[in-house]
Amino acid sequence: MLSNMVIKEFYTISEAAEMLNKSTKTLRRWDEEGKLVAVREPMSNYRVYHRNDIENLFPDFLVDNNKSTDNYVKAENNYKVLELFAGAGGLAIGLEKAGLKCEALNEIDKFACQTLRKNRPQWNVLEGDIKNFSFTEYRNEIDVVTGGFPCQAFSYAGKRLGLEDARGTLFYEFARAVQEVNPPICIGENVKGLLSHDNGNTLRGMISILDEIGYNVVPVEILRAIDFKVPQKRERLILVGIRKDINVNFNYPKPYSKIYNLKDALKKGELFDCDVPVSNGATYPKSKKDVLDLVPPKGYWRDLPFEIQKEYMGGSFYLGGGKTGMARRIGWDEPSLTLTCSPAQKQTERCHPDETRPFTVREYARIQTFPDEWDFAGSMAQQYKQIGNAVPVNLGKEVGYSIIKFLNSYYNYLKLKS
Numbered sequence: 564m565l566s567n568m569v570i571k572e573f574y575t576i577s578e579a580a581e582m583l584n585k586s587t588k589t590l591r592r593w594d595e596e597g598k599l600v601a602v603r604e605p606m607s608n609y610r611v612y613h614r615n616d617i618e619n620l621f622p623d624f625l626v627d628n629n630k631s632t633d634n635y636v637k638a639e640n641n642y643k644v645l646e647l648f649a650g651a652g653g654l655a656i657g658l659e660k661a662g663l664k665c666e667a668l669n670e671i672d673k674f675a676c677q678t679l680r681k682n683r684p685q686w687n688v689l690e691g692d693i694k695n696f697s698f699t700e701y702r703n704e705i706d707v708v709t710g711g712f713p714c715q716a717f718s719y720a721g722k723r724l725g726l727e728d729a730r731g732t733l734f735y736e737f738a739r740a741v742q743e744v745n746p747p748i749c750i751g752e753n754v755k756g757l758l759s760h761d762n763g764n765t766l767r768g769m770i771s772i773l774d775e776i777g778y779n780v781v782p783v784e785i786l787r788a789i790d791f792k793v794p795q796k797r798e799r800l801i802l803v804g805i806r807k808d809i810n811v812n813f814n815y816p817k818p819y820s821k822i823y824n825l826k827d828a829l830k831k832g833e834l835f836d837c838d839v840p841v842s843n844g845a846t847y848p849k850s851k852k853d854v855l856d857l858v859p860p861k862g863y864w865r866d867l868p869f870e871i872q873k874e875y876m877g878g879s880f881y882l883g884g885g886k887t888g889m890a891r892r893i894g895w896d897e898p899s900l901t902l903t904c905s906p907a908q909k910q911t912e913r914c915h916p917d918e919t920r921p922f923t924v925r926e927y928a929r930i931q932t933f934p935d936e937w938d939f940a941g942s943m944a945q946q947y948k949q950i951g952n953a954v955p956v957n958l959g960k961e962v963g964y965s966i967i968k969f970l971n972s973y974y975n976y977l978k979l980k981s
């Protein structure tokens with residue numbers, strides 16, 4: 564039965580009950596007890612269950628035998644990338660590992676630029692605000708423009724939008740670069756929250772602008788990093804535009820069936836050929852450490868004594884809901900929860916399994932599947948920020964294979980035609 568089920572993000576109570584072989588009454592009880600909490604589906608506002616919450620309780624919930632064994636494909640030509648909002652290079656290294664060549668990268672943050680230059684002196688790093696760069700010199704010279712533009716609202720009232728309507732936003736700059744460069748394909752990357760941002764209007768506006776500048780948008784998908792050899796439950800929204808004169812399909816990478824855990828990130832194994840190198844890392848203030856000392860691996864605030872729960876959670880205690888990220892200690896045998904830009908951030912603690920401390924800088928980098936050799940510039944806080952902002956390298960690599968497959972087909976078609 565499972566193999567016939569479409570894998571989706573949200574399940575109604577009856578779907579979840581059927582798949583878990585439980586009654587809807589049991590699910591309602593679990594909801595009240597906080598064991599499996601229903602959420603509002605962003606588009607319809609119905610109460611539904613999120614796939615991740617179900618999988619936290621039942622890791623084999625969606626084991627799918629049809630999952631791919633390998634997405635690898637060889638690039639048949641030298642494909643060139645213009646990577647915008649490049650940060651410390653998570654996506655860029657992933658694309659490079661897949662076989663694409665970074666022709667130029669733009670980034671405003673001086674420490675992230677130092678990171679890129681230090682590790683890849685041959686890369687052409689264009690440092691500064693994207694608004695101040697023209698990309699016309701790359702016109703028809705680039706195969707793919709990529710970029711994780713920070714998400715900002717612009718007014719969209721259901722009518723078609725043109726590029727000018729987004730002026731002043733970073734999406735405008737992304738789209739302007741695409742228009743100037745005219746690549747066969749462009750890829751925007753963003754947080755999952757873009758789906759529901761301004762009730763979906765922001766995303767609809769972006770799709771309408773890409774349409775206006777000559778790109779058809781492939782149905783948007785959320786990719787889960789854990790499906791792509793990343794030991795972390797991070798999710799990214801991928802926005803793919805294909806130039807309208809091109810009639811070639813883009814296929815998202817197929818998820819792998821094996822899920823990697825924290826142990827695979829920090830210890831010698833299939834992902835890394837040695838234990839994580841020692842490095843510096845943040846610490847918790849004593850008050851937080853005293854609380855987290857009481858939480859077992861895979862536990863969170865609900866594992867604390869009642870009075871401490873109340874004190875630690877403050878106002879959030881009375882808001883109800885899961886908040887499973889608060890006072891969270893990660894277990895060796897589970898993927899890490901999404902890393903943030905600051906490891907000791909309130910409400911998103913991801914404590915080391917054995918020691919009561921945040922992950923070190925190199926542990927952070929491993930969880931994002933950066934190679935150990937990739938050095939980060941700037942203060943410790945700057946380094947955490949660059950890592951926390953990144954697209955996991957292994958996820959970038961799989962997206963890279965999808966781009967290469969698309970470009971191989973496109974250039975083969977052009978050859979046949981000529």
Ligand SMILES: C[S@@+](CC[C@H](N)C(=O)[O-])C[C@H]1O[C@@H](n2cnc3c(N)ncnc32)[C@H](O)[C@@H]1O
Nearest residue numbers: 648649650651652653654671672692693953954
């Ligand atoms: C989500 S991060 C990108 C992460 C990157 N793709 C990676 O995989 O490591 C977004 C980046 O956009 C950069 N940024 C923000 N505003 C910018 C601007 N006006 N011009 C250029 N870069 C900008 C930020 O400094 C940040 O590094």
